[in-house]
Amino acid sequence: MKRSEVKEYNGQNGKPAYIIFDNKIYDVTDSKLWKDGVHMNRHKAGEDMTDFISMAPHGESLLERDNIKFIGNLEEEKQKEDKKSKYRRLYGKFHPHPMFIHFPMGILYFGAFMLLLYLFTGNISFESASYYALIVGTISIFPTVLSGFISWWLNYEMTMTNVFKNKIVFSAILIVISLILIIIRSNYLPPHSMNYILEVIYVGGYFLCLPILSFIAFNGGKITWPS
């Protein structure tokens, strides 16, 4: 019998209740602990119980009881290798998202510090450094976001929760702001040469990137170190 066929034996509507354990099929219909194909209000007949045994208050010897019948070995369909678990293994090995996040964090913080020095000293070299940091920092957001989506898909089945919502929305805001800043700065000279409104938008926007970045990272921390 194949895995998909065992699923039919769910103990409901008078059907027998079968379970799979260690690639073997057992009939648990006569067991009081599997009334109507449900065990301890948790497990349903027709499913594979192998991984759950370590959580059970009993061992596998329970399957040798008289009221449980061995049906046969599971006819294993040629199992396609779960691509997702292969990618998950790869992700676990290289963990690209926690690695990439350091780039926009470090570079944009550095750039904002350079801009601050420029505003205090008027030294144009600091401004140039902040502009280049803005470009590199913005570029580095893209692999960070992409690897974040990959991690969300592989590790969290793309389940939308507040943490992921925050990360996605604020990453989008960060991308928009940083691209606008690049456009402004590419088309105009350094901040002191811009008109007042544009200078406020540019400098304000640059410094606004910092709390946004920190908020995204804070939400990432909630995933890594859940409270």
Added chain:
Amino acid sequence: MDKKQKKKSLEEMIEVVLFRIPKEIEAMRFYKSAAEKATDEAAKELFENLAAQEKGHEAELRRILNDLKNQLNELKKEE
């Protein structure tokens, strides 16, 4: 508990369970790797048992997660 509170509580529970699953996978991989490296049988057996326990935690968390998601979907349908 009203529906809004229940929904919020379910969403929080989903988050708690969801974030725990990769930790269990990570722990299982660690124990499996330790079992492969173990030089004596007792240590190997210990690490294999620990890996099986982590696998059990993962399976149980996935079951709970599906259950919570179903409850949340039902609640959303009622809205």
